[in-house]
Amino acid sequence: MEKEIPLQPSFPTDGVELRCFLVVNNYTRSLAFYRDVLGVTVVHELAGTLCELRFAGSRILLSAPFRSRSDGSHVPDPPPAGHTDAILDLSIQVPDCLAAYHLLCARGAEFLTPPFEGREKTQAFFLDPDGHLIEIWQAWGK
DSSP states (O other), X not given: XXXXXXXXXXXXXXXXXXXXXXXXXXXXXXXXXXXXXXXOEEEEEETXXXXXXXXXXXXXXXEOOEEEOTTSOEEEOOOOSSSOSOOOEEEEEOSOHHHHHHHHHXXXXXXXXXXXXXXXXXXXXXXXXXXXXXXXXXXXXX
């Protein structure tokens, strides 16, 4: 007989955090982008393979694509053809979208659009070196 476990009254609760795992085609280029353009902190790194990044209370794991061989060693996978099998959008809420836009442009981000007004927010979009979509946005009235 299973023991009854009381349900938490809300979710997320204290101690829950979001982690995003990104497989990137060029690990060195992507690490430089996230560190130098977005300003993430590198928490831990297995050089050239995997790193844990801290960004505003969340974690991003960057990984070079790897597969195992029959001899137990690991070799890079060929990069996937396009990004049609997965949907990924990193969305970053900022207090001032226009100011964040100018700062990120100065750091090397190439935006797809300048900030524009949507239904409930001001937003702008750019891509990381692997084509992952990144949105910055500001809620109206904030």
